[in-house]
Amino acid sequence: MKAVALTRYLPIDDPQSLTDVELPAPVAGGHDLLVRVEAISVNPVDTKVRSPKPQVEAQPRVLGYDAAGTVEAVGEQVTRFKVGDTVYYSGDITRPGSNSELQLVDERIVGAAPASLDAAQAAALPLTAITAWELLFQRMPFDSENGGRGKTLLVVAGAGGVGSIAIQIAKRAGFEVVATASRPQSVEWCRKMGADHVIDHRQPLGPQLKTLGIEQVDAALNLADTDRYWDELGELLAPQGHVGLIVEPAGALKIGDPYKLKCIGIHWEMMFARPRFGTADMIEQGRILDRVAQLIDAGELQGTHSETLGRIDATTLREAHRRLESGATIGKLVLAGW
Missing domain, CATH: 3.90.180.10 (Medium-chain alcohol dehydrogenases, catalytic domain)
Known part of the structure; x- marks a missing residue:
C-alpha cells in the first residue's frame, strides 16, 4: 500500500x-x-x-x-x-x-x-472535536447541553483547529464566548464559528474584556501558549472558575495564588x-x-x-x-x- x-x-x-x-x-x-x-x-x-x-x-x-x-x-x-x-x-x-x-x-x-x-x-x-469535547464537557464540569447558561468562556486561539470547534460546542451549551485572534482573517473566522466577541491576544486581555463589560470569566481554554497567558488568566478567572490546557508548558508554572486563593480548577486534556x-x-x-x-x-x-x-x-x-x-x-x- x-x-x-x-x-x-x-x-x-x-x-x-x-x-x-x-x-x-x-x-x-x-x-x-x-x-x-x-x-x-x-x-x-x-x-x-x-x-x-x-x-x-x-x-x-x-x-x-x-x-x-x-x-x-x-x-x-x-x-x-x-x-x-x-x-x-x-x-x-x-x-x-x-x-x-x-x-x-x-x-x-x-x-x-x-x-x-x-x-x-x-x-x-476528529482530533479537534474530541479534544474540545473532552476538555469542556468531561475534564471540566460543564454539561454539553446547557452547562454554559449564564457563564462566560474565554477561548485563547479561537481560529485554530481546536478553537474552531470549541467555540461552537460552547455556544451550543449556552456560554457567552469570547475568542481571541490577531488578524482580520482569523477574527472573521472566529465570528463565523459563532464567537460573541473577538479580542486581540497580542494585547493585554483584561482591558479588552472590561471594554466589553466583562470583569471576569467563568472558564478559559488556553489553546496556544500555556506559559504566556498563565498569570493573566489567573487574574481574569472568577473564583471557583476553570482553566483548560492542551499545550505543554515551557517552564514551571506557579500553581499557588491566585489559582489556589480562588480555588480555580486546572484541567489538562490529552486526547490520546x-x-x-x-x-x-x-x-x-x-x-x-x-x-x-x-x-x-x-x-x-x-x-x-x-x-x-x-x-x-x-x-x-x-x-x-x-x-x-x-x-x-x-x-x-x-x-x-x-
Missing part, C-alpha cells in the same frame, strides 16, 4: 523529512477496523512528533492523526461497524498513523462519519490518553464522534475544514507541515485522495 513515512526526524524543508513509501497492507483482528483512508488532516501534533531529533527509525514510521474513509475489513470482536461503513477518527499515537492507504484502528475510538460531509470535510474534525492507556472508557471517543456527526448533520455545528491542499503524498504533506509550523493557519488543512 502507498504511505507517507519517515525514518529520520528532519526539518520540514529537507525532502527526506517525509517520503513516499510502499508498505505491506495490515490485517484486521480483535477490535480493529481496517480502513481505506480517503482523506486526512494535519495537526500540530504531527509537526511536534516529526520535529528534528537524532533518533533514527529502523522501519518507516507513518504519522497522521485525523482520517476519514471506508471500512475494508473488521476484526472478529468488532460490533460497532461493518464492511462498507464510512467512518472518521483520530486514532492512537502509539500505532501507525493515517498517512497510508490502509490503517488499523480500534473501533471504540471511531465514529460514523457525518452523512452531510464529504471525506475531506469529515477528516478535518484513552487509546494510549487502553482505559476502560475509551469507547467514549467513539461516542463523542457519533454525537458530533449527529450535530453536524442536524445543522447545529459546522465543519472546520478551511482548505484541501491536494492529494495525499509526501510533497503535499510537507507543505501542510510547513504551513502549520508558520503558526498562521486558520481552521483545518486537509489532503484527499491518492
Whole structure:
C-alpha cells in the first residue's frame, strides 16, 4: 500500500523529512477496523512528533492523526461497524498513523462519519472535536447541553483547529464566548464559528474584556501558549472558575495564588490518553464522534475544514507541515485522495 513515512526526524524543508513509501497492507483482528483512508488532516501534533531529533527509525514510521474513509475489513470482536461503513477518527499515537492507504484502528475510538460531509470535510474534525469535547464537557464540569447558561468562556486561539470547534460546542451549551485572534482573517473566522466577541491576544486581555463589560470569566481554554497567558488568566478567572490546557508548558508554572486563593480548577486534556492507556472508557471517543456527526448533520455545528491542499503524498504533506509550523493557519488543512 502507498504511505507517507519517515525514518529520520528532519526539518520540514529537507525532502527526506517525509517520503513516499510502499508498505505491506495490515490485517484486521480483535477490535480493529481496517480502513481505506480517503482523506486526512494535519495537526500540530504531527509537526511536534516529526520535529528534528537524532533518533533514527529502523522501519518507516507513518504519522497522521485525523482520517476519514471506508471500512475494508473488521476484526472478529468488532460490533460497532461493518464492511462498507464510512467512518472518521483520530486514532492512537502509539500505532501507525493515517498517512497510508490502509490503517488499523480500534473501533471504540471511531465514529460514523457525518452523512452531510464529504471525506475531506469529515477528516478535518476528529482530533479537534474530541479534544474540545473532552476538555469542556468531561475534564471540566460543564454539561454539553446547557452547562454554559449564564457563564462566560474565554477561548485563547479561537481560529485554530481546536478553537474552531470549541467555540461552537460552547455556544451550543449556552456560554457567552469570547475568542481571541490577531488578524482580520482569523477574527472573521472566529465570528463565523459563532464567537460573541473577538479580542486581540497580542494585547493585554483584561482591558479588552472590561471594554466589553466583562470583569471576569467563568472558564478559559488556553489553546496556544500555556506559559504566556498563565498569570493573566489567573487574574481574569472568577473564583471557583476553570482553566483548560492542551499545550505543554515551557517552564514551571506557579500553581499557588491566585489559582489556589480562588480555588480555580486546572484541567489538562490529552486526547490520546484513552487509546494510549487502553482505559476502560475509551469507547467514549467513539461516542463523542457519533454525537458530533449527529450535530453536524442536524445543522447545529459546522465543519472546520478551511482548505484541501491536494492529494495525499509526501510533497503535499510537507507543505501542510510547513504551513502549520508558520503558526498562521486558520481552521483545518486537509489532503484527499491518492
